[in-house]
Amino acid sequence: MKKHHAPALIAIVLYKSFVASLLTVTSIALLFALKNHQVLEKFSQSYVLSSKLKIIEFIVDKLLMVKPKTLLFSGLPAAVYAVLTAVEAVGLWYEKDWVTILVLVLVSISSPPEIYELVHGVTVLKLAVFITNVAILWYLLHHLPKHGKGA
Structure with a gap:
C-alpha cells in the first residue's frame, strides 16, 4: 500500500532537497576554486573571457577575490550542511x-x-x-x- 503524504510535507521535502542541492553546488564550487585557484587566475586572464561570457568572468573575478582559507572555511561547512539537509529531507519523507x-x-x-x-x-x-x-x-x-x- 502506497503511503499518502500531506501536501505540506511534500513541499517541505522538495524545499529541503532544493536547499541541499544548492549547498552541494556551492560547496563544490568553493572547494574547486580552492583547489584550482591558480588555474582560475590563468583562466580569468584568457582571451575567452575578455570578449564573451560576462557572467562567468564576474563569477571567476569574485572567486579570485576570496582568500583560499575563506574558500576552505566556507566550502567544508557548506558540504556538511548539504549532507545534513539531504538527510533531513529523507527523514521527512x-x-x-x-x-x-x-x-x-x-x-x-x-x-x-x-x-x-x-x-x-x-x-x-x-x-x-x-x-x-x-x-x-x-x-x-x-x-x-x-x-x-x-x-
Missing part, C-alpha cells in the same frame, strides 16, 4: 521521529545568522527564507510527531 530533533538543531544553527542578516539589511529573499524556515519548524512541531511511525 519517511516521517521518522528523529527528524523533528534534526530540524530543531538545524533551525537553531541557521536562525541566528538569518536574523543577523535581516537586521543588517532586509531583502525579499532573506525574509522569505527566514519565514519559510520558521513555518517549516512550526508545521513539523505540530504535525510530524502525530504521523511519524518509526525511529
Whole structure:
C-alpha cells in the first residue's frame, strides 16, 4: 500500500532537497576554486573571457577575490550542511521521529545568522527564507510527531 503524504510535507521535502542541492553546488564550487585557484587566475586572464561570457568572468573575478582559507572555511561547512539537509529531507519523507530533533538543531544553527542578516539589511529573499524556515519548524512541531511511525 502506497503511503499518502500531506501536501505540506511534500513541499517541505522538495524545499529541503532544493536547499541541499544548492549547498552541494556551492560547496563544490568553493572547494574547486580552492583547489584550482591558480588555474582560475590563468583562466580569468584568457582571451575567452575578455570578449564573451560576462557572467562567468564576474563569477571567476569574485572567486579570485576570496582568500583560499575563506574558500576552505566556507566550502567544508557548506558540504556538511548539504549532507545534513539531504538527510533531513529523507527523514521527512519517511516521517521518522528523529527528524523533528534534526530540524530543531538545524533551525537553531541557521536562525541566528538569518536574523543577523535581516537586521543588517532586509531583502525579499532573506525574509522569505527566514519565514519559510520558521513555518517549516512550526508545521513539523505540530504535525510530524502525530504521523511519524518509526525511529
